[in-house]
Amino acid sequence: MTFEGRVALVTGARRGIGKAIATAFSREKAHVVLNDIGPEDELKAVAQELSCGAIQAVPMQADVSRYDQVEKMIQQVERMFHRLDILVNNAGIIRRGNIETVTEKEWDDVIGVNLKGAFNCCKAVVDIMKRQRYGKVVNVSSVAGKTGDITSAPGYGSSKAGMDALTKTLARQLAQYGINVNGVAPHAVETEMSAEWPPEKRKAIIEAIPLKRLGKPEDVAETVLFLASDKASFITGEIIDVNGGFVMD
Numbered sequence: 301m302t303f304e305g306r307v308a309l310v311t312g313a314r315r316g317i318g319k320a321i322a323t324a325f326s327r328e329k330a331h332v333v334l335n336d337i338g339p340e341d342e343l344k345a346v347a348q349e350l351s352c353g354a355i356q357a358v359p360m361q362a363d364v365s366r367y368d369q370v371e372k373m374i375q376q377v378e379r380m381f382h383r384l385d386i387l388v389n390n391a392g393i394i395r396r397g398n399i400e401t402v403t404e405k406e407w408d409d410v411i412g413v414n415l416k417g418a419f420n421c422c423k424a425v426v427d428i429m430k431r432q433r434y435g436k437v438v439n440v441s442s443v444a445g446k447t448g449d450i451t452s453a454p455g456y457g458s459s460k461a462g463m464d465a466l467t468k469t470l471a472r473q474l475a476q477y478g479i480n481v482n483g484v485a486p487h488a489v490e491t492e493m494s495a496e497w498p499p500e501k502r503k504a505i506i507e508a509i510p511l512k513r514l515g516k517p518e519d520v521a522e523t524v525l526f527l528a529s530d531k532a533s534f535i536t537g538e539i540i541d542v543n544g545g546f547v548m549d
């Protein structure tokens with residue numbers, strides 16, 4: 301799979317799944333824009349790690365939940381590369397708790413990053429992709445969007461279910477412009493987000509997965525690359541499970 305000459309923007313690329321996605325694109329010779337809101341030095345370090353000869357990896361700090369910041373970032377991408385072929389909406393946050401303990405702010409924060417963040421990025425790139433008559437959007441959702449989740453606060457699964465509906469809506473609206481919009485729905489991937497699980501919880505989670513292991517960020521990354529490639533050109537509005545068989549639908 302080669303992405304030579306393509307430009308990919310990955311949000312939340314400083315660590316975890318986003319870093320694995322950016323690394324995989326870079327390996328396949330795409331220029332990668334790494335977005336994150338976290339510590340700038342960490343994002344720069346990842347970009348430096350991935351830059352290799354003519355293959356560029358550029359760090360761009362922006363809060364995806366803020367349209368003004370996203371718009372500025374996309375303008376910068378356009379000035380730099382004059383195109384944008386691939387958008388991966390990966391940035392996400394989670395909060396724990398239930399309907400009684402969750403605060404209004406926690407709900408707004410999670411919906412703001414996970415759902416509105418994806419909307420903001422799609423809105424900001426659509427003109428470029430339409431003009432190119434080429435674009436691939438891949439949204440990193442979660443199994444929680446399909447099944448709900450007992451431990452995360454209600455906003456998390458809700459944001460991911462909303463993201464799945466956004467994927468299908470934009471897939472229908474943008475197909476006529478040569479833009480594919482798809483998603484992946486991971487479950488239990490070993491990252492900083494899942495590192496907080498106590499050992500008993502980790503054991504129970506693995507037990508419930510038919511393939512009997514946690515996911516690796518690379519498992520998700522390779523599926524994202526497939527959806528962003530021309531091998532998947534007849535696929536749009538699809539959300540692929542990357543969950544070891546935990547949910548089969």
Ligand SMILES: NC(=O)c1ccc[n+]([C@@H]2O[C@H](COP(=O)([O-])OP(=O)(O)OC[C@H]3O[C@@H](n4cnc5c(N)ncnc54)[C@H](O)[C@@H]3O)[C@@H](O)[C@H]2O)c1
Pocket residue numbers: 311312313314315316317318335336337338362363364365390391392393413417440441442443485486487488489490491492493494
């Ligand atoms: N880890 C899992 O088990 C799992 C399972 C299903 C889905 N997911 C989804 O995969 C995605 C990545 O998860 P991860 O486990 O790598 O998480 P992570 O917390 O390790 O990484 C998320 C990254 O997003 C960045 N980010 C947060 N808010 C941002 C914002 N407003 N703007 C820009 N960047 C922001 C963070 O700084 C961080 O670098 C998330 O959308 C998550 O919901 C993860």
